[in-house]
Amino acid sequence: MTERPTRGTRADYRHFLPITTRWMDNDVYGHVNNVVYYGYFDTVVNEYLIRRGALDIHAGHVIGLVVESSCRYMASLAFPKPVTAGLRVGRLGNSAVTYEIALFDGDADLAAAEGRFTHVYVDRESRRPVSLPAELRAALEPLVTGT
Template identity: 45%
Template sequence: MKPDPLPRSAYRFAHRITTRWSDNDVYGHVNNALYYSFFDTTITSYLLTRGDLLMSVSGPMLFVVASDCAYFRGFAFPETVESGLAISAIGARSVTWRIGLFGEGEDAPRAQGRFVHACVDRTTQRPRAWPAEWVETFEAIRAQTD
């Protein structure tokens, strides 16, 4: 069942992504698999702005354990994707991200989805609790409603 599209105001962090010529498929629009890349780029950009994600140095790793995407309308090159990000759930060892992809200045998303990340110990690769500073980072963009 396709979810109701959430407006731009449902998101707490914004990021811009420029499409590339190579993103288009033979049908002349951005290939559906790239929307997941846009989701991942948005999340990573947020974590980098907060200083929590030290990719290969230290801290926990984030493993995607679930994801989905609802498509409402496509993108094509050349366009700018304006993404929105919020947290819809924070667990002891997981977090659920809500991501919306918008055309420039549009209020209705062209696609929206979710990523569920598990917090994993870098050495043992087993689930672990979030560090306190990460929980603060998640709380900073927790969605007001779901």
């Protein structure tokens, strides 16, 4: 028998963002559709980077491209309950970052879902990998957990 992985808790994450669910997030089964979780992941990462001045989505010379993603679903989320997204960095490399995200049902301590995705940072024009800019690395270092 395969043992289930443990669910993360709020204490495992470094940054949090409340997210308001929308009516259209629910599917016909009455819970948030699986594809919407990835939108929540993208929202917490980009909110963090933009607010810290580490990502200029319109004119920055460096952009992040997703090269890998995954999600484990452990409990349902549903409109109209709020969601809290937790964020940490599992790996901070020269040109790549692995973000780890948990989605919590309102104020719950146990994650309803946990996901990850890896950005490779590239030059906007050439699309070739580049070293992380200093301001991006400085913004990400407080999120590194070493998981």
